[in-house]
Amino acid sequence: xxxxxxxxxxxxxxxxxxxxxxxxxxxxxxxxxxxxxxxxxxxxxxxxxxxxxxxxxxxxxxxxxxxxxxxxxxxxxxxxxxxxxxxxxxxxxxxxxxxxxxxxxxxxxxxxxxxxxxxxxxxxxxxxxxxxxxxxxxxxxxx
Numbered sequence: 255x256x257x258x259x260x261x262x263x264x265x266x267x268x269x270x271x272x273x274x275x276x277x278x279x280x281x282x283x284x285x286x287x288x289x290x291x292x293x294x295x296x297x298x299x300x301x302x303x304x305x306x307x308x309x310x311x312x313x314x315x316x317x318x319x320x321x322x323x324x325x326x327x328x329x330x331x332x333x334x335x336x337x338x339x340x341x342x343x344x345x346x347x348x349x350x351x352x353x354x355x356x357x358x359x360x361x362x363x364x365x366x367x368x369x370x371x372x373x374x375x376x377x378x379x380x381x382x383x384x385x386x387x388x389x390x391x392x393x394x395x396x397x
Contacts, residue, residue, distance in 0.1 A: 348381040350374045 268275045318332065318340075341349040353373040359366040374382075376392035 348378040350378050 337349055337351060340346060351374075355371050355373075357369050357371055359369055379391060
């Protein structure tokens with residue numbers, strides 16, 4: 255039996271059992287579609303989870319607030335000496351106190367409400383990955 259005879263026999267059997275052939279093809283198509291849908295859902299959930307984690311902000315940034323409550327029987331202070339001690343720790347790249355203020359900007363036609371302006375030490379500005387679009391950084395004598 256050569257290849258030509260085998261192909262002819264296969265086609266003859268497929269045409270004789272039409273219902274079985276259609277059901278087999280339909281089963282294969284449904285299986286392929288199910289796999290594609292499951293992969294799509296998995297990739298979508300993974301992207302959603304990653305976006306959710308990125309939405310929490312910088313994972314390498316720690317914010318410490320001064321606490322007037324007693325810690326170990328002493329009043330906790332967040333002053334320049336404490337900041338210097340934290341800055342000497344092994345994994346700390348930069349440290350700065352911040353001042354935050356919420357403002358409303360009013361132009362002739364535009365109003366920007368609740369704009370938060372954050373003040374940091376100018377010498378560590380580039381350490382946090384911020385770059386100026388124009389102008390210059392603050393200098394020591396600037397007021």
